[in-house]
Amino acid sequence: MIHLYGLVQGLDDLPDLRGVDGAALERRRIAGLDVVVSRSTRELGEVTHDAILVHANVVEELMSRSRAVLPAQFGRAFTSEEQLTEAVQTKATALERGLTRVRGCVELGLRVLERGSRTDESTGLSGSDYMRTRLAEATERDRFSQELHGPLAALSRTSTRFGGASGDLLQAVYLVPEEQIEAFREHMNRIEGAHPELTMVCTGPWPPYTFADDREESHERSA
Amino acid sequence: MSPRDEHELKYQVTLVELVDRVLNKGVVLTGDITLSVANVDLVYVGLRLLLSSVATLEEQRDRELHPVGAQP
Numbered sequence: 001m002i003h004l005y006g007l008v009q010g011l012d013d014l015p016d017l018r019g020v021d022g023a024a025l026e027r028r029r030i031a032g033l034d035v036v037v038s039r040s041t042r043e044l045g046e047v048t049h050d051a052i053l054v055h056a057n058v059v060e061e062l063m064s065r066s067r068a069v070l071p072a073q074f075g076r077a078f079t080s081e082e083q084l085t086e087a088v089q090t091k092a093t094a095l096e097r098g099l100t101r102v103r104g105c106v107e108l109g110l111r112v113l114e115r116g117s118r119t120d121e122s123t124g125l126s127g128s129d130y131m132r133t134r135l136a137e138a139t140e141r142d143r144f145s146q147e148l149h150g151p152l153a154a155l156s157r158t159s160t161r162f163g164g165a166s167g168d169l170l171q172a173v174y175l176v177p178e179e180q181i182e183a184f185r186e187h188m189n190r191i192e193g194a195h196p197e198l199t200m201v202c203t204g205p206w207p208p209y210t211f212a213d214d215r216e217e218s219h220e221r222s223a
Numbered sequence: 224m225s226p227r228d229e230h231e232l233k234y235q236v237t238l239v240e241l242v243d244r245v246l247n248k249g250v251v252l253t254g255d256i257t258l259s260v261a262n263v264d265l266v267y268v269g270l271r272l273l274l275s276s277v278a279t280l281e282e283q284r285d286r287e288l289h290p291v292g293a294q295p
Contacts, residue, residue: 004252006249006250023245042274047246052245052246053244055245056241056244056245057246070249070250071244071245071248071249071250072247072249072251072252073245073246073247073248073249073250073251074254075246075247076252078253081280083253084252087252087253088252091252094274097294098250105253109240115239161290161294201236203236206240206241206244208247209248209249210244210248212225212248212250213248213249213250213251214250
């Protein structure tokens with residue numbers, strides 16, 4: 001099996017790391033693209049914490065040593081060199097576009113939750129008044145969510161908002177140019193200071209996993 | 224929340240965020256999932272209790288992925 005870590009641009013040397021199952025990292029040049037893989041002689045049957053961390057660690061190292069990296073999704077190994085070559089060739093144009101999209105950027109994740117429970121002020125309302133109250137609350141949440149998201153999206157090359165689990169005011173992922181990370185962080189701190197009623201969970205910087213695949217049309221483009 | 228609990232919670236959140244990305248995101252070149260997910264503990268609890276920032280989670284992640292003085 002051939003385990004794919006990602007596609008890279010401007011990588012000088014492979015990191016001095018072992019890959020999944022302790023295999024050596026290897027580099028392939030396919031359709032003008034650099035691909036980093038490792039080979040395993042056994043069937044990769046299951047995912048473990050260790051394998052995930054090894055994969056993630058290799059991708060992190062590739063990111064730190066190259067101009068751009070498109071992380072590969074774990075769990076999709078190739079049975080032969082021919083299969084790998086065909087897969088890369090088939091998507092070469094989209095992959096080149098993806099490398100251009102993520103070049104010089106990191107991924108930051110954000111979840112915003114409202115701390116504590118809201119006081120239910122709708123008790124005793126008629127059916128229509130209850131629905132109006134609920135609609136007004138939903139509208140206000142959407143407005144506030146956009147108020148939080150907008151400035152962060154503006155600091156990003158692209159961003160994606162998710163529907164979010166129940167209770168999330170905002171769940172989003174941002175592709176942030178490296179030169180904007182500090183501004184992003186400062187804006188996060190301002191939001192936290194201005195809204196102590198919110199819980200902000202911001203993670204990263206990650207390699208651009210969320211923006212790696214060719215789903216550009218689903219992302220919100222920023223200036 | 225005690226510092227120990229907060230540390231553990233940040234670890235869990237960071238790990239789950241990482242696992243979610245590695246398993247569910249990233250570029251896909253083939254249509255077939257060839258590996259099965261097993262033994263991956265997707266504990267995602269207590270998020271409401273967590274107040275964090277990019278810096279603290281970045282440090283946490285770095286400690287987990289690059290432990291200082293770790294013994295083989």
